[in-house]
Amino acid sequence: MNFETIVFYVFAALTLFAALRVITARNPVHAVMFLVLAFISSSGIWLLLEAEFLAITLVLVYVGAVMVLFLFVVMMLDINLVRLREGFWRWLPFGAALAGLMVFQMVWVLGSTEIAGGVEAVRHAADYSNTKELGRLIYTDYVYPFELAAVLLLIAMVAAIALTLRRRKDSKSQVVADQVAVKKADRLRVVKMQAEKPAAGHPSASKE
Amino acid sequence: MMELLQILEQTGLDLLGPAWLPVWTIVKIMLIVLPIMGAVAYLTLAERKVIGYMQIRIGPNRVGPYGLLQPIADGVKLLFKEIIVPSGSNKFLFILAPIMALAPSLAAWAVVPFADGVVLSNLNAGLLYLLAMTSLGVYGIIIAGWASNSKYAFLGAVRSAAQIVSYEIAMGFALVCVLLASQSMNLGEIVQGQKGSYGLLNWYLLPLFPMFLVYLISGVAETNRAPFDMAEGESEIVAGFHVEYSGMAFALFFLAEYANMILIAFLTSIMFLGGWLSPVPFIPDSFVWLLAKVSFILFLFLWFRATFPRYRYDQLMRLGWKVFIPLTIVWVIVVATWMQTPLWVW
Numbered sequence: 001m002n003f004e005t006i007v008f009y010v011f012a013a014l015t016l017f018a019a020l021r022v023i024t025a026r027n028p029v030h031a032v033m034f035l036v037l038a039f040i041s042s043s044g045i046w047l048l049l050e051a052e053f054l055a056i057t058l059v060l061v062y063v064g065a066v067m068v069l070f071l072f073v074v075m076m077l078d079i080n081l082v083r084l085r086e087g088f089w090r091w092l093p094f095g096a097a098l099a100g101l102m103v104f105q106m107v108w109v110l111g112s113t114e115i116a117g118g119v120e121a122v123r124h125a126a127d128y129s130n131t132k133e134l135g136r137l138i139y140t141d142y143v144y145p146f147e148l149a150a151v152l153l154l155i156a157m158v159a160a161i162a163l164t165l166r167r168r169k170d171s172k173s174q175v176v177a178d179q180v181a182v183k184k185a186d187r188l189r190v191v192k193m194q195a196e197k198p199a200a201g202h203p204s205a206s207k208e
Numbered sequence: 209m210m211e212l213l214q215i216l217e218q219t220g221l222d223l224l225g226p227a228w229l230p231v232w233t234i235v236k237i238m239l240i241v242l243p244i245m246g247a248v249a250y251l252t253l254a255e256r257k258v259i260g261y262m263q264i265r266i267g268p269n270r271v272g273p274y275g276l277l278q279p280i281a282d283g284v285k286l287l288f289k290e291i292i293v294p295s296g297s298n299k300f301l302f303i304l305a306p307i308m309a310l311a312p313s314l315a316a317w318a319v320v321p322f323a324d325g326v327v328l329s330n331l332n333a334g335l336l337y338l339l340a341m342t343s344l345g346v347y348g349i350i351i352a353g354w355a356s357n358s359k360y361a362f363l364g365a366v367r368s369a370a371q372i373v374s375y376e377i378a379m380g381f382a383l384v385c386v387l388l389a390s391q392s393m394n395l396g397e398i399v400q401g402q403k404g405s406y407g408l409l410n411w412y413l414l415p416l417f418p419m420f421l422v423y424l425i426s427g428v429a430e431t432n433r434a435p436f437d438m439a440e441g442e443s444e445i446v447a448g449f450h451v452e453y454s455g456m457a458f459a460l461f462f463l464a465e466y467a468n469m470i471l472i473a474f475l476t477s478i479m480f481l482g483g484w485l486s487p488v489p490f491i492p493d494s495f496v497w498l499l500a501k502v503s504f505i506l507f508l509f510l511w512f513r514a515t516f517p518r519y520r521y522d523q524l525m526r527l528g529w530k531v532f533i534p535l536t537i538v539w540v541i542v543v544a545t546w547m548q549t550p551l552w553v554w
Contacts, residue, residue, distance in 0.1 A: 029354060033301075036347070056336040064343025065373060068350065072369050075354050075362070129332050131393060176526060 008048055014041040028074045032067065039063050050124060053131040236328055240317050248466040249279035255510050262514040289455035294356060297452065301355035306453065306460035309348025313467045316341035320474055321396045323484050323495045335393040338475065339380055342430065345468060346372045349432075349439065349449045352461070356452040364448025367521065368432060368439030374528040375429040381536035382419040382426070386412060386479045388543050389554060399483035402554075408487035413480045415546070415554055418539055420480040422532050424508070427472035429528070431465060433509055435516035436524060443518075469509055470502070477501035 018038035025031040039062045046055035124130075138146050220228045253268065253275065260267025268275035293302055319334035321327040331337055346369055353365020387393060389412050390401035404410030413420055429436040440448040450461045477483060477498055484498040519527070546552050 027298075029298075029301075033351075052331075052333045053336065056333055056340050060336065060340040060343055064340060064346075065376070068346055068369055068373055071347075071350055071354075072366065075350070075366075131333055131336070174522070176523075 004048060008045065011041045011044040011048070014038075015045065028077070029071065032071050032074050035070075036063055036067050039067070051130055053134050233328075240328060241314060244314070244317065244467055244470060245463070247470055248463055249283065251466050251470065251506060252282070252462075253279050254506070255513070258507065258510045259514045262511070283459070286455055286459040291455040291457050292452075294358070294452050296357040298355040298357070301351050302452075303457070305348050305352035305355055306457045306464070307348075308351060309345060309464040310460050310467070312341045312344035312348075313464050313471060316471055319395055320471070321399065321478065321483065322498065324400075324493070325396065326495075327396060330396060331394065333393050334395045335383055335387060335398070338395075339376075339383065342379075342468075342471075343372075343376055345464065348461070348464065352453070353449040356449075358452050360445045360447070360451045361449050363445045364439045364451070367445075368449060371432070371436065371438060371524060371528075372430055374525060375426040375532070378422055378528060378532035378536050379426040379430065381533065381540060382416075382423040383479065384540055385416050385419045385536070385543050388540065388547065389416060395478055399478055399485065402482040403485055403493075404554075405489055407485075407489045408482065410554065411480065411482040411485070412554065413482075415543065415552075416480060416539070418535060420476070422536055423480070424476055424505070426528075426532065427476065428509065428512060429524070431468045431472060431509075433465075433469065434513040435519050437518060438521055438524065469506065473502045473505035473509070474498075476505050 015038050018034045018041060021034040022031050022038065025034055039058060043055040043058040046052075046058065217228075217232070220232060224231060256278075257267040257275070268278040271277040271281045293299055316338055318329045319327065319331045319337050321330075349368045349372075350365045353361045353363075353368070356362070386398060390398040392398060392401065402411045432439045438448075440450075445451075450458055453461065481501045482497075483501075484493050484495055486493045486497050
């Protein structure tokens with residue numbers, strides 16, 4: 001067993017453990033943190049396959065942005081753990097059947113003769129850039145599927161904003177352009193006046 | 209110098225065999241981390257001194273000559289203080305949070321080049337790695353705010369999360385411009401791309417000047433420094449996310465903030481100010497130039513803090529989403545078009 005295999009098994013075990021804890025953790029915030037761990041350890045597996053662009057992007061996009069927003073929402077929820085757990089036994093047979101189906105599918109696909117022995121990762125020279133290669137493929141051979149996916153994402157984004165944007169007539173709002181355009185003269189008036197000094201010897205009786 | 213290094217590596221390899229590589233790497237990591245810790249300590253002193261003089265005060269001057277031992281006194285004081293874990297807090301995450309804040313800000317230094325070829329890991333995707341590492345720092349703050357089980361800490365954490373996620377996008381796009389100009393994600397190659405016979409006219413500062421400003425200001429926002437220090441906001445939410453932390457646990461947040469500041473200063477110097485390259489062609493390039501540029505940017509950080517009042521939160525969000533992000537996207541298109549014409553001389 002060489003070093004790479006050991007690293008693979010460590011990351012694989014971590015991913016499985018974290019994924020299991022995501023669904024078993026009692027506290028939703030802990031579950032989200034375990035999901036973060038699962039992402040990071042699976043990006044480690046991608047690094048072993050020399051797919052450094054995908055691995056780092058996984059950390060950057062999912063861990064650095066998506067999960068932060070996820071955590072943000074989960075923290076604000078006041079989740080009642082007891083109510084979350086009720087109906088567990090009622091739905092268990094249904095869930096188990098679904099899980100069994102998924103396992104069957106995976107065994108079917110992964111157990112096929114072509115990939116039964118595992119696939120060896122292609123080795124490259126040190127100056128090989130995974131990022132360059134990926135960019136070249138995306139923008140030449142796969143440019144139409146890529147653009148299509150981008151447009152789909154854009155539509156989803158616009159739709160999500162359109163669905164949640166509600167204009168209330170009675171809400172007050174600031175006109176930021178006016179605020180930014182404010183000059184010093186609009187707000188501040190400097191009054192010049194002579195320095196005054198109470199008469200010598202009579203500090204308290206200056207009115208007399 | 210190079211020969212001495214080779215002799216050292218050879219004797220080490222003979223002496224320790226396969227264990228030499230991890231040992232030598234740890235030595236190199238120490239050579240990076242320890243100076244950073246020293247720099248953090250003295251940056252706090254520099255901050256107090258600089259802001260002091262800007263406000264016509266003297267600043268710390270009691271401990272040691274000119275107050276030079278003040279950071280050490282502060283460190284020792286924090287070390288001896290008791291770490292109080294609030295009874296209503298989530299113990300494990302409460303202890304984990306300061307570690308999560310500091311670790312990514314130190315891990316990012318792995319790909320930072322200090323001179324030609326002097327880098328811990330000469331990574332091809334160095335720029336991506338940096339973006340990923342700097343985006344992880346926010347977890348420390350969010351977890352600290354939530355695990356403290358305190359309203360002030362939670363408000364600070366929520367503010368900080370929204371702020372950092374917003375400004376990261378503008379920062380990423382500013383770096384895409386650098387990527388376009390240098391056609392490489394390797395930080396060493398980015399510096400080499402700014403080398404030329406005209407000195408500072410060859411730096412990316414010139415064609416990417418708006419991006420330099422965006423990156424610097426977003427950097428201030430990312431590190432939660434004034435005028436974008438809403439996450440702490442002493443006058444509104446006491447001390448924000450670290451209100452419940454004391455002793456060394458608090459010191460770790462402090463270390464993370466200042467280590468991040470130094471990191472942003474290094475990155476700005478490397479991406480836009482030519483790294484270790486000399487500004488005039490007749491003086492040789494050296495690490496000293498990098499230090500000078502970094503010190504200048506750190507001075508800007510302190511200067512901002514002494515000058516600007518704190519932003520209002522809606523103004524901060526407006527600046528990030530409605531000013532910086534459109535500006536950076538337009539500049540990506542401008543640079544990409546510019547590079548297709550003969551007018552691109554960098």
